[in-house]
Every structure is written in structure tokens, then in C-alpha cells.
Amino acid sequence: MRELADNLERVRERIAAAARRVGREPESVTLIAVTKTHPIGVIREAVALGVADLGENRVEEAIPKIAAMSKGGVPRWHMIGHIQSRKAREVAAHFDTAHSVDSAQLAERLSRFAAGSGRCLPIFVECNVTGEASKNGLPADRFADDRTQADALTGEIEKMLALPGVRLRGLMAMAPVGDAPEEARPVFRQLRRLRDFLAARLPHADWSELSMGMTDDFEVAIEEGATAVRVGRAIFGERR
Numbered sequence: 753m754r755e756l757a758d759n760l761e762r763v764r765e766r767i768a769a770a771a772r773r774v775g776r777e778p779e780s781v782t783l784i785a786v787t788k789t790h791p792i793g794v795i796r797e798a799v800a801l802g803v804a805d806l807g808e809n810r811v812e813e814a815i816p817k818i819a820a821m822s823k824g825g826v827p828r829w830h831m832i833g834h835i836q837s838r839k840a841r842e843v844a845a846h847f848d849t850a851h852s853v854d855s856a857q858l859a860e861r862l863s864r865f866a867a868g869s870g871r872c873l874p875i876f877v878e879c880n881v882t883g884e885a886s887k888n889g890l891p892a893d894r895f896a897d898d899r900t901q902a903d904a905l906t907g908e909i910e911k912m913l914a915l916p917g918v919r920l921r922g923l924m925a926m927a928p929v930g931d932a933p934e935e936a937r938p939v940f941r942q943l944r945r946l947r948d949f950l951a952a953r954l955p956h957a958d959w960s961e962l963s964m965g966m967t968d969d970f971e972v973a974i975e976e977g978a979t980a981v982r983v984g985r986a987i988f989g990e991r992r
Contacts, residue, residue: 922961
């Protein structure tokens, strides 16, 4: 537990320093500890050390962990991996927030299942701001110059805003794997610009949150406006 405590302290210090470098309060950044492949005992230790938000990539791995922790007065669970349409029911039932909603069709399924249980599920819209074929998310790499893409993106989000069982919190993106954190800066900056663009087009929506940044680049993400960072390896070590 000592190593885990030291890792957490270092990550929190780095978050605070990055926030202060750009005139932000450290408390404006939510640390989501990514527990993918890590056992329930380690997760309990992290919660005991004050971790309030946990992130999982796979529904089938997450559900037993959520069930095991449900007796302990647990933190919030974030679905941060790709959501298959057939898993929408489980995501709506078990998670507190879904970060990777990449279509109005998926949002509609999440809404239907959440509303059926009397819930309103907070969601982030995942956007592909790099144009990489390997990335999930709504196409948004040419939103500033391509009116057709911008209109299609806005239309998808308008459909999501009309759904009763989900509540938009902001945008989410994945940066390409690079050799240096600075390589991710243009991606994070582009997501922030996209947020500002959409806020002007859809001012009635909540655009306060940006979910971006992982172990290798979360400090750069914070400098570019991230309000939620998804950190696993820097806290728990290599996946088991």
C-alpha cells in the first residue's frame, strides 16, 4: 500500500502543478483512477487512500468489481472504453458516467435503459479530432473548415440533448500514442476549440467538462483545459 500511496501522491502533485501553471485550481481537475486489469484488493486500497472516481474500459470486467465494492460506500464509476450497443443496458445500470458515447444511436439506447430505471446518466460525447481510422468518436477533425462535418456533428449532439435519460457533460477524446507528451498538445487544444465551437452553436447545453489526458500526457491535457484525466499506470503500475 505504501507504493500505491506514493504513486497517488506524486500524481496528485503533478495535477496540482499543471493546473497552477495555467492559473487553474487543482480542484477543477477530477482524477479518474483507471483500474482495468487490477484486482479488487488494490482498488479497495486506492479508495481507502481517497480515490473518489474509478474508470473501467470493459463492462464485463467492471461489473463484478462494482458489485464487490457496493457494500463499502463507494466512489463513482466511469465507463471510459468503447461501448458496444449490446452493452448499453449494463452501462446504464452500473456506471455513474459514460465517457465514450460516440453516436446518437448509442445515446438513445443508454437513455432508454437509464430512464427505464428512473435514472439520468451523465455522458461525454467522444469525438475523433485527429481523423485517425483507428479512433472511435464522432468525426470532428475538420469541423472548422468543413461545413458538412460541422453540421453533422451538431445534428448528432442535438439528438442527444433531446433524450430524457442522459445528460451531456462535455466532450471526450483520445490522443495518439506518441514519444513525448507535447505531441498530444495539438489534439487536446483541438478538442477545446471544438468545445468552444459547439458552445457557440448549442449554447443551451452544458459544455463545462473535457475528458482528456492519460498517464503519459495528463499534465499537457490539464494545461489545455482538461477537467477529467484518466490515469492508470502512474497510479497502479503496469497492468496485471
